[in-house]
Amino acid sequence: MADEQTILYRERQRFRQFWLWVVVLCVAAIFWVGFVYQVLLGGVYGNRPVPDVQLSILFVLMGLGLPYFFYRMSLTTEVQPGLVQVRLWPFHIKPVKIPLHLVRDYERVTYNPISDYGGWGIRWGFKGKAYNMSGNEGVKLYFYSRDPLLIGSQNAGELFAAISEAKRAKG
Structure with a gap:
């Protein structure tokens, strides 16, 4: 099985x-x-x-x-029950796994990629870390013990809904 x-x-x-x-x-x-x-x-x-x-x-x-x-080059975002995975190929050989039990809160955001994070890709800024490819929408994850993480998306509403469902399901 x-x-x-x-x-x-x-x-x-x-x-x-x-x-x-x-x-x-x-x-x-x-x-x-x-x-x-x-x-x-x-x-x-x-x-x-x-x-x-x-x-x-x-x-x-x-x-x-x-x-x-x-x-x-591509950014793949995958949501499973209790888990979000992000992979920016070719920089990540394996996806970055984000267990949702470590996430205290999350929100759908509109941001400015240049001024908030310095561009697109894997970026670090004053507002935390970001994985983004294009556009200016995404979901920002707030953790208990580290800086926030933004995941850029062309379908931020769907990503937000999937994270909500995954956090409730908890794998």
């Missing part, structure tokens, strides 16, 4: 900010242009060009790897 936990809520978020993709793709484009011009067409790219092998390595890392890295 499999001991499968009931999943009350699951959300996977990715970076959706247009400006972020403009920056990432502009950086990648610099390496694409350099690679095509110098390696494929035989020109000299820049005042102090690097050897073709080094430029090829940089092209793979920055021209292909950087956009792929941002494309694959």
Whole structure:
């Protein structure tokens, strides 16, 4: 008999900010242009060009790897009875488990990602720690013995309701 936990809520978020993709793709484009011009067409790219092998390595890392890295990065939030799990791939190999018996209170919040936490991702600010990918809504968890934790969500109402149900169920 499999001991499968009931999943009350699951959300996977990715970076959706247009400006972020403009920056990432502009950086990648610099390496694409350099690679095509110098390696494929035989020109000299820049005042102090690097050897073709080094430029090829940089092209793979920055021209292909950087956009792929941002494309694959995701924040997964999962609520089970008595437990919330958060995983920001590729930074967390295993999900961060938050037992709900340690949570004294929680609320649905609208926040400013830049001024409150300094941006998106895994962030620390004066208002506690945050896991967020995009948007400005989430659920803030208040603990008995540590700083608050904000979990950003595109469906903050559903996340709040699932945490309420999970806290009542207590696994």
